[in-house]
Amino acid sequence: MREKKSEYTQFCQRCKRGTNITSMSMFNTQICCSKCIERERAHPDFPKAREAEQKSIENGDYNYSGIGLPADL
Numbered sequence: 001m002r003e004k005k006s007e008y009t010q011f012c013q014r015c016k017r018g019t020n021i022t023s024m025s026m027f028n029t030q031i032c033c034s035k036c037i038e039r040e041r042a043h044p045d046f047p048k049a050r051e052a053e054q055k056s057i058e059n060g061d062y063n064y065s066g067i068g069l070p071a072d073l
């Protein structure tokens with residue numbers, strides 16, 4: 001098993017909890033723990049956010065900053 005985990009604790013920028021597995025949000029540029037990422041993946045706007053990211057990459061914009069975090073996340 002080769003999991004990519006960091007050895008030290010990082011803090012989720014959304015829920016502020018300590019975690020050693022983080023990913024960038026699809027809605028904004030926050031670095032989030034796996035729990036928060038799971039929650040946003042289940043959000044009804046998630047497909048929209050993912051589509052917007054793909055479009056911006058197709059347009060050569062690699063600085064995609066998201067469509068904004070939904071109020072209920």
Ligand SMILES: [Zn+2]
Binds near residue numbers: 012013015016036
């Ligand atoms: Zn979190």
